[in-house]
Amino acid sequence: MPRAKEQKPKSKGAPPSVVPVLQNFLKTYQKHCIQSQTSLCPTIQRDLKSSIDREQSLRKFTLTRAGDSTTSSRPVSLEPLLMAILDERYTQGKEICIWGLQLTNPEIARLALFLESKGHTICPVTTLEIMNCEMDLWSLGRLGKALQFSSLLSLVLDYSKFGDEELESIFSGLEKNQRLQGLSLRYCGLGPQSGPRLGSVISQSAICELHLDGNYLQCSGTLALLRPIAEYADIQGKEQPTSASPHAGNPPLLPQACRERSSTLSQIVKSSEAVTVKRTSQKKRGGRGIRKKGKSLMEAGPWVSTLHLADNSIDGTGKEAEQLPELTRTLTCLIKHSTHLREIDLGNNVLGEMTAADILEALRARKTGKLPPLKITVTPRISSDTFTSIWKHSKKSNRTSKKTKKVVITRR
Known part of the structure; x- marks a missing residue:
């Protein structure tokens, strides 16, 4: 008879196996689905078995619809998952992703309580992703209130159509939020009227990564969003000594003489004097810096590092054309002076030849000022000469030396 395969003895001090934990979690999740008369999410069941x-912990829970709606009339619900996390005290799950579900008020209420329980029980989740889901005004308002007390570092609400009231419910939980650092509102139907509110939220929160692709901000909405960021960068650029290190991790404090420049910036300056900002570039954090900063509060302020504005109808046509020159000045000011900006995406926006030329000059000025490298995506609908000049400018900085700062230009 063949000899049975011998199991290797576990070494002393080895961590306990995660398999029993996951098996118990799956059983508890199945139990709550039965009790609530809801369907077991096929994605969560598959990921748990995998x-x-x-023999690895599951860090990301993805809640989707049942694979075949004809086999079961019961919907997939969020509540059994949250109850299983609490019952099993499962602390390894860091992300909850909800795709394409119609979330009821009780589900959102349970989610809000779960997010707010960080000081009482366990709430290990740092990323919440709700994509293409239906939520009413009450649910959005309850979720907005929970954001003020949660430990979330990243919030994704892509493909959710928001009106002015719905947006206000979410924004109310973002202002003065010193934990949330990533916000994504792609393809949410945001129009020019959303620009001022977005600019206000960015100025009074710790959000440094903003993804707004696929909306309709146009020139006026984009200008309102960028204005407070550019104003701060302009003051910072004028007041910073030329000998300052371009890669200093902390944003410089504003001097007394500049505190009357604008009311918004004045509030930021007062808070900036209290503590030094602890934000570093995403590259220095190995692309995972958002998760590493979760336990400490960040200083609020308009120092965005990643800004995606692709496909936002930003062009020089129609009534918005008169806003394009001022938008260009604001954008180039941001490029020239912002020490925090690392990436900006303007793809699929017809900015025109003059704006492209101004962007090129701003990139040259940024290099002359020895600011950190900037990755920028621009539309291909510009002249070949302008694009080639941008390409040569970035390529030349690559060839000089490894220590020279480079600008990466992407054409899309």
Whole structure:
């Protein structure tokens, strides 16, 4: 008879196996689905079984619709998952992703309580992703209130159509939020009227990564969003000594003489005097800096590092054309002076030849000022000469030396 395969003895001090934990979690999740008369999410069931086979903790829970709606009339619900996390005290899950569900008020209420329980029980989740889901005004308002007390570092609400009231419910939980650092509102139907509110939120929160692709901000909305960021960068650029290190991790404090420049910036300056900002570039954090900063509060202020504005109808046509020159000045000011900006995406916006030329000059000025490298995506609908000049400018900085700052230009 073949000899049975001998199991290797576990070494002393080895961490306990995660398999029993995941098996118990799956059983508890199945129990709550039965009690609530809801369907078991096929994605969560699959991911849990896969994690058991690999003997690895499951960090991301993805809630989707049942695969075949004809086999079961019961909907997939968020509540059994949250109850299983609490019952099993499962602390390894860091992300909850909800795709394409119609979320009821009780589900959002349970989610809000779960996010707010960080000081009482366990709330290990740092990323919440709700994509293409239906929520009414009450649910959005309850979720907005929970954001003020949660430990979330990243919030994704892509493909959700928001009106003015719905947006205000979410924004109310973002102002003065010193934990949330990433916000994504792609393809949410945001128009020019959303620009001023977005600019206000960015100025009074710790958000440094903003993704707004696929909306309709146009020139006026984009200008209102960028104005407080550019004003701060302009003051910073004028007041910073030329000998300052271009890669200093902390944003410089504003001097007394500049505190009357604008009311918004004045509030930021007062808070900036209290503590030094602890934000570093995403590259220095190995692309995972948002998760590493979760336990400490960040200083609020308009120092965005990643800004995606692709496909936002930003062009020089129609009534918005008169706003394009001022938008260009604001954008180039941001490029020239912002020490925090690392990436900006303007793809699929017809900015025109003059704006492209101004962007090129701003990139040259940024290099002369020895600011950190900037990755920028621009539309291909510009002249070949302008694009080639931008390309040569960035390529030349690559060839000089490894220590020279480079600008990466992407054409899309």
